[in-house]
Structure formats: C-alpha cells, structure tokens
Amino acid sequence: MNPVRQTIHFDKNLIDKDALKVVNTIAKAGFEVYLVGGCIRDLLLGYKPKDFDIATSATPEQVTKIFKRSRIIGRRFRLVHIMFSARKYIEVATFRAGKVQTSGNGVIIRDNYYGTLYEDVFRRDFSVNGLYYDITKSEVIDYVGGLEDLKSSVIKMIGNPTERFEEDPVRMIRAIRFKVKLNASLSPEISKSISKQAHLLANIPPARLYEEIIKLFHNEKSIEVYKGLLKFGLLKFLFSQTHESSFIDATLINTSKRIQSGNSVTPAFLFAVFLWAAQNKRYNELNKKNKSHIDLMIKASEEIIKRQTQQVMMPRWLSSRVKDIWMMQYQLENCNLKKAKELINNPRFRMAYDFLVLRSQSIDPDLKEKAEFWTTLQK
Ligand code: ATP
Ligand code: MG
Numbered sequence: 401m402n403p404v405r406q407t408i409h410f411d412k413n414l415i416d417k418d419a420l421k422v423v424n425t426i427a428k429a430g431f432e433v434y435l436v437g438g439c440i441r442d443l444l445l446g447y448k449p450k451d452f453d454i455a456t457s458a459t460p461e462q463v464t465k466i467f468k469r470s471r472i473i474g475r476r477f478r479l480v481h482i483m484f485s486a487r488k489y490i491e492v493a494t495f496r497a498g499k500v501q502t503s504g505n506g507v508i509i510r511d512n513y514y515g516t517l518y519e520d521v522f523r524r525d526f527s528v529n530g531l532y533y534d535i536t537k538s539e540v541i542d543y544v545g546g547l548e549d550l551k552s553s554v555i556k557m558i559g560n561p562t563e564r565f566e567e568d569p570v571r572m573i574r575a576i577r578f579k580v581k582l583n584a585s586l587s588p589e590i591s592k593s594i595s596k597q598a599h600l601l602a603n604i605p606p607a608r609l610y611e612e613i614i615k616l617f618h619n620e621k622s623i624e625v626y627k628g629l630l631k632f633g634l635l636k637f638l639f640s641q642t643h644e645s646s647f648i649d650a651t652l653i654n655t656s657k658r659i660q661s662g663n664s665v666t667p668a669f670l671f672a673v674f675l676w677a678a679q680n681k682r683y684n685e686l687n688k689k690n691k692s693h694i695d696l697m698i699k700a701s702e703e704i705i706k707r708q709t710q711q712v713m714m715p716r717w718l719s720s721r722v723k724d725i726w727m728m729q730y731q732l733e734n735c736n737l738k739k740a741k742e743l744i745n746n747p748r749f750r751m752a753y754d755f756l757v758l759r760s761q762s763i764d765p766d767l768k769e770k771a772e773f774w775t776t777l778q779k
Contacts, residue, residue: 406542414448415435432457434454436532438529440531455493455494495520522543526549527544527556544558554584555586555590561589561593565593565600570601572632573612573616576634577625580621598633606709609711616629618655622656640711645763647762651670672751679701683700694727724751725748725752728743728752
C-alpha cells in the first residue's frame with residue numbers, strides 16, 4: 401500500500417531542539433526514524449505540541465547504544481528515554497508489528513514484537529494520530545487518511561473500533577479527549593462502540609488511569625471532556641462515587657481559567673471536588689455517638705478515598721492533600737479572628753480557601769459571607 405506523502409515545512413521554532421537532535425542522530429546511525437503522533441497532528445493544526453514522540457526501526461538496545469544518557473523503560477511496551485536534564489527526556493519507540501498477544505478478554509498483555517513503519521501505523525489509535533514526519537525530506541507520511549480527517553475534524557479509528565477498544569479500553573477516553581481538544585466529531589462507529597463498551601474500562605489498572613485522568617482534566621477544555629465522559633457513560637468507570645454537580649462545573653471552569661492565565665493546577669483539588677459530595681454523604685451516614693467531628697471526618701474521608709483508589713490510583717501525597725482540603729473546610733467555616741490569622745499561614749490554606757469560594761459560588765451559597773471574610777482578611 402502506498403501512503404499519501406505531503407511536503408510540509410514546519411516552523412522549526414515549533415519543533416523541540418532535543419527531539420530534532422535525537423531524530424538526526426538516529427538517522428545518521430543509518431536507521432529509519434520519524435516524528436510521529438500527537439506532535440505532527442498538533443503542528444498541522446498550528447498548535448505548539450506538548451511533547452514529541454519518535455518512532456524508529458532501531459531496536460531499544462540499538463537506541464541505547466547511540467545515546468549515552470538513555471535507558472529502556474516499560475514492560476508492556478519497551479521504550480527508550482533519552483535524558484536531556486533531570487526532568488526532560490525524549491521518548492523513542494521501535495516500530496511495532498501487527499500482532500499482539502492478548503488475554504482471554506482481548507486486553508493486550510504483551511506487545512514487544514518489532515516491525516516496520518507500515519506495521520507500526522496500524523497499531524496506533526486514531527487516524528489523526530497516525531501521521532509520520534520525515535525530517536530530512538520534510539514530508540508527512542499518511543497511510544490512514546489522517547490528513548483528510550484532520551481537515552474535516554473527525555476522529556476515526558484505525559481499524560475496527562469494537563476490536564481496538566477491546567484491545568485497549570483506554571482508547572475510549574482518549575477518543576473523548578481528542579474530540580474535545582481538536583473540536584472534532586467522533587465517527588459514528590466510534591460513538592456506537594463507546595456506548596456499548598464503556599464497561600471495559602473497569603479492567604484497566606488504577607495506576608494507568610491516574611495518568612489519563614490528569615490528561616483529561618488539566619487542560620482548558622476540561623469541562624467539555626467531563627460532559628463527554630458523562631454522556632458516553634465513561635465517568636462512572638473512573639469516578640463511581642461522583643455525580644453531576646454545579647460544584648464540579650464551577651471548578652472545571654475555574655481550572656481552565658487558571659490554566660489560561662498560567663496559574664498552577666493540582667490534581668488534589670480536582671479529586672477533592674469530585675469526591676466531596678460522597679465524603680459528605682458518608683460523614684452523615686456514620687454513627688455520631690461518642691465521636692468527635694474530626695474523627696468522623698477522617699473516617700469518612702478515608703473510606704471514600706479507599707473506594708476511589710480501586711478505580712484510579714491516588715499517590716499518597718495526593719490523598720493526604722485531598723484530606724487536608726476537606727478537613728480545613730470546617731476550620732474555615734468556624735473559627736475566630738485569632739485562629740484565622742494562624743490559618744492563613746498554613747501552607748494548605750490557599751487550596752482550602754479556593755475550595756470554599758467555589759462551594760460558595762455553587763452548592764453552598766450561604767457560605768458567601770464566610771468566603772468574603774477570608775478574601776478580605778488576606779488583603
Ligand atoms: P497528547 O500528547 O496531546 O496527549 P498524543 O497523541 O501525543 O496526544 P500520547 O499519549 O503522547 O498522545 O501518544 C503518542 C502517540 O502514541 C499517539 O499519537 C498514538 O499514535 C499512539 N498511542 C498512544 N496511546 C495509544 C493507545 N492507547 N493505543 C494506540 N496508540 C496509542
Ligand atoms: Mg504526545
């Protein structure tokens with residue numbers, strides 16, 4: 401099969417210098433090598449890509465021989481990370497072959513067969529993510545109609561959606577994410593399959609979903625992603641204890657404003673908001689006899705967090721921050737001026753205060769005065 405080849409000269413300033421270095425070095429060593437996936441999609445749309453993925457005919461061992469500061473990572477997919485600083489690396493993947501080893505229910509368990517560029521394309525998820533770029537020729541290589549689908553803004557699966565979702569259910573949440581990110585539509589086949597297969601997400605390890613959750617909600621369009629997940633019945637497989645609420649809406653709108661203006665965001669805030677109603681409900685159910693408010697709050701919080709981590713992993717720092725935000729609500733609602741001045745200096749104050757303000761603007765309008773008190777006190 402011959403691909404569509406299109407010469408395009410991308411603005412070199414938009415391409416990461418280190419990624420360019422890696423591609424050129426691998427090419428010089430005599431291997432086939434391309435920029436691939438999200439970065440090409442984003443460059444074609446005129447966005448600045450977040451990260452640059454590289455695909456090559458060199459095996460992970462061959463890549464590590466070329467680059468001193470590199471290491472092989474991953475078990476399901478072996479990849480090479482080439483380190484440029486303590487926090488920055490470029491990821492290089494060897495072309496994957498068509499066959500995958502799946503368990504009884506169709507989920508990929510091992511996937512380390514190396515292949516050619518042509519085979520690699522068909523292992524990718526959506527046509528818009530299946531574009532390769534040959535830097536030396538300034539050429540986009542398209543085997544799957546991705547260029548056209550980008551133009552007409554449609555997310556199409558490479559292959560049969562039902563099978564590809566079975567192979568890797570995380571692709572369902574990726575479909576929603578890219579639909580929103582690219583302001584595109586989903587192909588009717590994808591929409592139909594997601595509605596039928598949403599439940600397969602229950603089989604995904606919580607650690608993998610944690611990474612995905614961050615990508616889903618730490619962007620300017622998180623509210624649309626959230627609505628999409630609800631609409632397709634996916635949210636309950638990520639947050640079974642979460643139901644629609646104006647508090648969540650207000651928070652996601654706020655998150656996108658923060659991102660737009662370059663403020664920091666933390667997943668702790670997100671989890672605290674998503675689980676707040678469940679935490680409150682559990683608190684109210686608990687037997688109050690002989691127990692202090694604090695003890696009950698801790699018990700309810702721990703139960704809710706434990707249940708959540710059966711679906712999505714929460715690192716310890718994250719769950720402890722979520723608890724801090726919750727515990728501080730009571731203090732913010734009930735404290736005298738002397739205590740208040742202390743509280744302001746607590747390192748968690750800011751998050752807890754933001755949480756209170758958003759509550760007052762959505763589910764708890766009676767807290768408006770309290771929220772204003774804290775706003776004034778900080779001035
Ligand atoms: P972004 O970086 O904006 O989140 P991306 O498309 O680069 O989007 P990555 O998760 O960085 O997403 O993946 C890079 C590429 O790897 C994708 O473009 C796609 O070709 C391929 N890919 C990633 N995850 C999967 C998957 N679950 N199934 C098949 N292909 C995938
Ligand atoms: Mg990427």
